[in-house]
Amino acid sequence: MDDLISVIIPAYNAEKYMDRCLNSIVKQSYNNLQIIVVNDGSTDNTKKILEKFAEADNRIVVINQKNGGVSQARNNGIYIAKGKYMCFVDSDDYIDINMIQKLYDGIKKCELSVCGFVNYFDNEEKDGPSPFGNTNGLKTRNEYLKIMSKYLYSVYFGALWNKLYLSEIIMKNNIRFDDKISFAExxxxxxxYLEYVTKVSIVHNNLYYYYQEVKNSLTKVVDVQYRWQASYTKYCCCIEQYKKMDMYNECYREIYSAIAYELIGPTYDITKENYKGVKTAKESLKKIYEEELIKKAIKNVKKPQMVHRIAKISLFLKSYGIFVFCMRVWIKIQRYDGK
Structure with a gap:
């Protein structure tokens, strides 16, 4: 008999998408599933929809909790998971009928299985990035980490939902989600998890449908400072883990380049003229760029963009006023060129 696989789905006010999501899971070609749906204090009809599905399919387990966020919801799902393997699906997404079977076929040879995905919009589908090309196969953990270091900002590596995990690794090493954050968790x-992996199975097929631009999506629009702080925490953890896995020295330029590229968005947001004034913009930039990690990123970025050049000059002159002024000029130049 095939091994039991636990599928964990956090759901918050997902009535519009719940049918589509659960139908794609209960109809999987791989049948031996424990389907755990954690209702995170929904105020719409999500609970009723889940009860209907649970009555019709005894593989479905529903947990109702007070609203505590996506991290807490996933953790509560992990606590009752009984499967040898574990995967995560977001309630506004859905999966290919063969996704779990293909990931399962891959993970039998290793400790992590990863597939491709489709960016799904209301009127459009677009294949997600494929860092490993169009071939299936096994990669050593170090091979995987090396490629990952070049695409640290990619959903492919950061997301949970295109992966199948070995439950023993999660449970034995107490790997959980930080319920204080809901971005980059x-x-x-x-x-x-990768610290305990020796090999990774790459399934090139795009089997997960990642639905975007949804009001109540788990990917929430958040304050620029909060978003950057979460990214900063993510990269600190990343550096620590790469050091633990003896891959930091080989990948540090890629890691710091990724940090530098991720700085571009927040820097633009902060220095736009409709932000909260020059004084606030200067203070916000200072909070970010005074960190030693950020100074290293600006110094080591492989292909510096104009933002990085402006940052480098401003840091040298110790002037965040110049930083704001130069960025606003640069933004106007780009708008003019774009006309």
Whole structure:
């Protein structure tokens, strides 16, 4: 008999998408599933929909909790998971009928199985990035980490939902989600899990449908400072784990380049003229760029963009006023060129 696989689905006000999500799971070609849905204090009809599905399919287990966030919901799912393997699906997404079977076929030879995905919008589908090309196969953990270091900002590596995990590794090493954060918590989970992996199975097929631009999606629009702080925490954890796995020296330029590229978005947001004034913009930039980690990123970025050049000059002159002024000029130049 095939091994039991636990599928964990956090759900918050997901009535619009719950049918589509659960139908894609209960109809999987791989049948031996424990389907755990954690209702995170929904105020719509999510609970009723889950009860209907649970009555019709005894593989479905519903947990109702007070609203505590996606990390807490996933952790509560992990606590009751009984499967040898574990995977995660977001309630506004859905999966290919053969996804779990293909991931299962891959993980039997290793400790982590990863597939491709489709960016799914209301009127459009677009294949997600494929860092490993179009071939299936096994990669050593170090091979995987090396490629990952070049794409640390990629959903492919950071997401939970295109992966199948060995439950023993999660339970034995107490790998859980930080319930104080709801941004980059999945990346942190993955990088901690990789410490205990020897090989990774790559399934090139795009089997997960990642639905975007949804009001109540788990990917929430958040304050720029909060978003950056979460990214900072993510990269600190990343560096620590790469050191533990003896891959830091080989990958540090890629890691710091990824940090530098991720700085671009917050820097633009902070220095736009419709932000909270020059004084606030200067203070916000200082909070970010005074960190030693950020100074290293600006110094080591492989292909510096204009933001990095402006940052380097401003840090040298110790002037965040110049930083704001130069960025606003650069933003205007780009708008003019784009006309």
């Amino acid at each position: 999945d990346f942190i989970f993955n990088i901690k």
